[in-house]
Amino acid sequence: MAPHIELKDVRKSFGTKHVLNGLSLSVEKGKSLVVIGGSGTGKSVMLKCILGILQPDSGSIKIAGEEVTGLKGEARDQFLRRFGMLFQGGALFDSLSVWENVAFGLTQGRRTPKGQAREIAMEKLGLVGLSADVGKLYPAELSGGMQKRVGLARAIAADPEIIFFDEPTTGLDPIMADVINNLIVDCVKRLGATTISITHDMASARKIADQIAMIYKGEIIWQGDAKMIDRSGNAYVDQFILGRAEGPIKMDVLKG
Amino acid sequence: MNFVAAIGRLFLLFCAEVGRIAIFMKDALIVGLMPRYYWGQIASQFFRIGYTSLPVVALTAFFTGGALALQIYTGSSAATAGQLVPSIVAIGITRELGPVLAGLMVAGRVGASIAAELGTMKVTEQTDALVTLSTNPLKYLVGPRILAAVISMPLLVAIGDAIGIMGGYVVSTRSLDLNGFSYIKTTADKLHFFDDISSGLIKAAVFGFIIALMGCYHGFNSKGGAQGVGRATTNAVVFSAIMILASNFVLTSLLFGKH
Numbered sequence: 243m244a245p246h247i248e249l250k251d252v253r254k255s256f257g258t259k260h261v262l263n264g265l266s267l268s269v270e271k272g273k274s275l276v277v278i279g280g281s282g283t284g285k286s287v288m289l290k291c292i293l294g295i296l297q298p299d300s301g302s303i304k305i306a307g308e309e310v311t312g313l314k315g316e317a318r319d320q321f322l323r324r325f326g327m328l329f330q331g332g333a334l335f336d337s338l339s340v341w342e343n344v345a346f347g348l349t350q351g352r353r354t355p356k357g358q359a360r361e362i363a364m365e366k367l368g369l370v371g372l373s374a375d376v377g378k379l380y381p382a383e384l385s386g387g388m389q390k391r392v393g394l395a396r397a398i399a400a401d402p403e404i405i406f407f408d409e410p411t412t413g414l415d416p417i418m419a420d421v422i423n424n425l426i427v428d429c430v431k432r433l434g435a436t437t438i439s440i441t442h443d444m445a446s447a448r449k450i451a452d453q454i455a456m457i458y459k460g461e462i463i464w465q466g467d468a469k470m471i472d473r474s475g476n477a478y479v480d481q482f483i484l485g486r487a488e489g490p491i492k493m494d495v496l497k498g
Numbered sequence: 499m500n501f502v503a504a505i506g507r508l509f510l511l512f513c514a515e516v517g518r519i520a521i522f523m524k525d526a527l528i529v530g531l532m533p534r535y536y537w538g539q540i541a542s543q544f545f546r547i548g549y550t551s552l553p554v555v556a557l558t559a560f561f562t563g564g565a566l567a568l569q570i571y572t573g574s575s576a577a578t579a580g581q582l583v584p585s586i587v588a589i590g591i592t593r594e595l596g597p598v599l600a601g602l603m604v605a606g607r608v609g610a611s612i613a614a615e616l617g618t619m620k621v622t623e624q625t626d627a628l629v630t631l632s633t634n635p636l637k638y639l640v641g642p643r644i645l646a647a648v649i650s651m652p653l654l655v656a657i658g659d660a661i662g663i664m665g666g667y668v669v670s671t672r673s674l675d676l677n678g679f680s681y682i683k684t685t686a687d688k689l690h691f692f693d694d695i696s697s698g699l700i701k702a703a704v705f706g707f708i709i710a711l712m713g714c715y716h717g718f719n720s721k722g723g724a725q726g727v728g729r730a731t732t733n734a735v736v737f738s739a740i741m742i743l744a745s746n747f748v749l750t751s752l753l754f755g756k757h
Contacts, residue, residue, distance in 0.1 A: 290626070294629075295626050295629055319632055319634075322632045325630055327627070327630040329627055334627075335624055336624075346633070350632075350638070351632030351633050396631070
């Protein structure tokens with residue numbers, strides 16, 4: 243069976259800065275891939291290329307065997323309906339109330355009637371452990387952890403087959419981070435969705451991953467089962483998961 | 499030699515910016531203004547751009563009409579003032595000052611707020627979130643703002659025209675001792691619907707388009723955090739103001755130039 247998500251030799255540059263240098267990876271249907279890597283190694287750009295928010299300069303991106311780079315108009319709308327995404331900062335619409343945020347993909351993207359969308363939104367808020375009262379609040383009135391939960395409810399509201407998580411635990415305390423990790427695992431299992439998460443939080447990676455891939459300088463340098471991460475035999479991976487300043491990865495402390 | 503290189507670099511930057519604006523305008527027109535329409539968004543933008551700008555535009559028009567009356571009175575003799583003041587106030591307001599000043603005021607108010615709002619949405623990834631929720635930001639954010647601005651600017655200017663003429667009337671009758679009845683009669687005689695009023699309304703629609711387009715363009719292209727959004731806001735106002743003044747000249751020469 244073809245992998246659900248497959249990237250082959252994807253390249254993307256901004257001016258003279260090469261962010262993705264022939265990145266290849268694949269995820270099986272229903273599996274959770276966590277991509278780890280330092281800041282500025284191209285993790286977010288990779289997700290944006292898959293979604294078509296950024297156009298890769300070359301390479302191929304296939305979803306369920308279909309090439310999706312360069313999709314336009316109605317074909318792209320159809321394609322995007324298969325996705326949900328949890329953004330790093332939540333990216334909730336601050337002019338809309340919490341339940342309207344969660345229901346947004348239903349009311350605006352899919353034209354579900356408002357009453358029905360509201361019911362689904364309230365149900366999804368329940369799944370992430372928020373009460374119906376929270377639905378009436380505005381994003382600015384919520385704590386960071388609650389915003390992440392709302393973001394998660396919004397990402398799963400339309401029961402997508404593919405979900406992306408962009409640093410789901412960054413900026414949260416360890417306990418709230420674990421709560422979010424559990425919610426992610428629960429929600430994904432329930433939906434049977436294929437997921438790609440990007441993070442540099444190893445605790446989170448170990449918890450939610452079936453597979454882990456390490457990105458370095460715009461390339462996947464290692465991919466394997468999450469259980470194998472401690473025995474990868476890769477010096478880069480070892481340095482990253484142990485969080486050592488010394489090793490093959492040299493941090494550019496001063497921006498060149 | 500460095501001096502020439504610097505000029506060359508500036509010129510290239512300018513060309514690149516013009517090109518990017520042209521591409522954004524094309525996308526805004528063929529994607530943003532085509533169905534599907536988000537009526538709720540259009541209505542709320544219409545309220546924000548049109549209705550809430552009313553006080554600013556009305557005050558600007560009133561004082562401009564008043565000042566215009568004073569200046570024309572100074573420049574005319576006692577015998578001609580009764581004719582000159584009302585006709586020049588009416589024509590000056592409806593053809594030039596009404597649309598241009600309203601355009602500049604709305605650019606400062608609305609253009610800046612569009613750029614700041616969309617810029618913040620951009621840097622907090624809310625525009626990307628729209629995409630992942632199967633909503634095209636050009637249709638959801640840009641289209642409604644352009645439509646609302648293009649419709650509301652002529653309405654604002656029409657109201658501003660009336661208030662500007664009233665400003666001239668108030669100053670003329672209260673402090674210049676001109677006859678109120680003949681002021682209104684002269685205004686009605688001298689003012690032509692197409693030449694004067696509708697030419698100004700056409701200009702207003704174009705200015706509305708420029709304001710919304712520049713606000714959206716600079717908002718969408720803001721980079722970085724607070725500073726980037728601040729720069730986008732400034733650029734939106736400066737670009738709209740310059741484009742309003744330049745396009746006003748072009749429109750005036752098209753509408754009134756010697757053919």
